[in-house]
Amino acid sequence: MRLDKKASKKYKKFKLGLTPQQTLFYGFLTYISAGFLILCLPFLQNKPIGFVDNLFTAASAVSTTGLLTVPLVASYNFFGQLVIMVMFQLGGIGYLTFTTFIILSTTRKMTHWHQKILQTEFTLPKTLHISDFLKSVILFTVVMETIGAILFFIAFTGEGFAFWDALWSAIFHSVSAFCTAGFSLDPSGFAPYVDNGLINSVTSILAICGSLGFIVATDFYLLIKLKVHQLSFTTKIIVYGFLILLTLGTTLLYFTEPTLSLLEGKERFMASFFQAMSAMTTVGFNTVDIGMFSQSILLVTIFLMYVGASPSGTAGGIKITTLTAILAIMKSGLQGKKTVTFLNVRIPNERLQIAISTFIFYTLLLVVGTLLVSYTNNFKFETILFEVASALGTVGLSTGITGDLDTSGKIVLILLMFIGRLGVLTFGLALWYKKQKENPKISDADLAL
Template sequence: MKKAIRILSKSYKKFQVSKSPQMNLVWGFFLYTIIGFGLLSIPIFHKTNIGFLDNLFISASAISTTGLVTVSVFDSYNFFGQFIVMALFQIGGIGYMTLTTYYLLFTTKNITHWHNRLIGAEFTLPKSIQIKDFIRSVVIFTTVMEVLGAICFYVAFKQTGMESFKALWFSIFHSVSAFCTAGFSLFNNGFEGFNNNAFINIIISVLAIAGSLGFIVVTDLCYRLRKKSNKISFTSKIVTYGSIILLTFGTALFYLVESSIQYYDNVFLVSFFQAMSAMTTVGFNTVPLSNLSLPILLLIIFLMYIGASPSGTAGGMKITTLTAMLSVLKSRLFGQKRISFMGRTIPFERLYVATSTFILYTSIIFMFTFLLTFTEPFEFEQILFEVASALGTVGLSTGITDNLTSTGKILVILLMFIGRVGVLTFGFALVKKKSNIDKNQISDDIAV
């Protein structure tokens, strides 16, 4: 048996080395999804009968840190099943290669060239940040934030009168879920019952914002504290300013426009939390989203579409991609030869990536919305909302997820998977790179 496992492991390592970093990421997340599906399908982890497709959906949603569910996690799985779900979105949140690479650093003080390439594909990093420092920041910061979050949650849940063991488990589960922006909750109505509990709202917000700001910002701050650098990177500045602007814009518009929340005790808190949840892609809600007006649903779709920081726990197209696209637009409108933002020239290599991401991300939203309008009987805005939430790995829903058809569930599973590995990574994995460029290609012009 041991020999067979050794042979299988050796064969898989050869397979990994032979594939591109992008293909390795796709296979890695696919493998974890299948393992999670297999574990969740074991009846001893169930409280009730759960369908084949529902187990697969929950596994894909967890590993992609989305939070869309077709069955209640609390009512369907026992403690061990819930623990498996938490383990999956923990792995998905920090990246499946992170722990392996950290273990190598801890034991050998070095990582291989292959691990460097794979981490570089999974996390987009500026040249000023070393991968070793980045990995350490990911693991340490995640541990510290999740432990502090669990302690705060425990105090908050105990204040509501929750029994000690339940409060402890709910605290750990929701702390990991909030920091990984996974959107999974053991409450069947999310956090709707805590819309006026400022303490719980703040805990979730701090954890989600910390995770969504990204580990680049954390590593930058560590460099400053350790005096390895005397300035914050350009990426961190864009992410921080962009997050503040989007969060302020979303909160203000929600507060001023949405009439259905005017009856809540703390309208500002409700407005802030919903905007924060969409932008950070944490996917928790404190009000029923099905009651929101169409303009606010479109606002949430926009925030889910943009997302937060690259190399963090959040999904979406990313603030840096939006910044690059706005920089291109500004340069064209003002007739500038170089494309810049905040007085800094953006490299063409990054602009190509941003443009490709924007086109591919938008195209996938259109294509899957188009397909789901054929298979699902819901309103167009509900389908568009579900697609944006799935691809952005957000987890917010207007309440249609558990009523999706089997075809619809499969399409949403694929969307969540693509959203987690990244649209460009998924595209690179599918398209084989050409090693030789045709030198006889003819250069020509096109009117735009």
């Protein structure tokens, strides 16, 4: 008993001594480690699977990426698939979200430690309170995934699935779509359903709702519930930016991608919209063969994956808000303005610093990741860049080289998926952040730029 008490005290002291970023780091690392150990159990596998492949699957699931080095259904039985679904469900809603919701439901009190962690993971505007936001996360997730499962069940039944196959596929794909996880029970993804309007629509709605994030959902909910509530500046930027980039991506795919020209008008539009949406929301599903895309459209897709969607959502990427801040900085700099504004609203300096740090660190990881994979894998440069961008952006789209990567290449992608889910800034702060006192000896430098 004394040993247990001592161990408990040491753990509590260790936990409270961590920064919020470090807590998230160890939290998601624990999720991946636990998932890896469970997937290594032989009775969850249809055939023997290597340790690196199991680790890759666990990291992909928790990071809600969807990249796989082994075929899902051929490798894991129903219980293995269930474990994977639980992992990307937990990864999608975030670390501590579910447990804190249980605490709120039973005691109505949230500890200061829980508040710090959640406020770090979900960067919220000042108009939203963390407790209200957290409840909306769980409610919104349950409602959307339930509706999605019902509609998917109808769609898969219409495709000739048996009852139990249709039910499991509906639940699995609904959770996968909303969490933008990109895991599919079909080896070819959603390619067989390129002309199925219902499956395309349900997948798109779930992915868009999940990727636009809980900030937008909570904001619109409060707008409907409280007529005096005003949409936050963050929500407006996210919605406007998402619509502009999605329209641009769809248009470019529709008019310039040669492989899509083989499809009829309606199917061509659905495929163009779906692939732009899939990259932008980082859901990672495909209705066409990505490996057949032209170099120019691969670059467009990489850009959409690079940007992603919304903070506090299930999507990866640098986020629309970061891109907006970077563009605002560029515009203000070129105009010679001292303050940075967007849509006549001044962006605070601390937010600008976060945006710049995220932009630089994310781009650096993309370059270094591509370099490392290129050293030991002999694939075309654009396919390696695409794969790395997909892993770091937690997208899951692939040109088809994932399973053919060597061990070192797989490990690089595992690290990138983990960093992408954690968030590049959170990852950097978890490793390097230290409380520092102001140094009076530090002086301003006259740096020419």
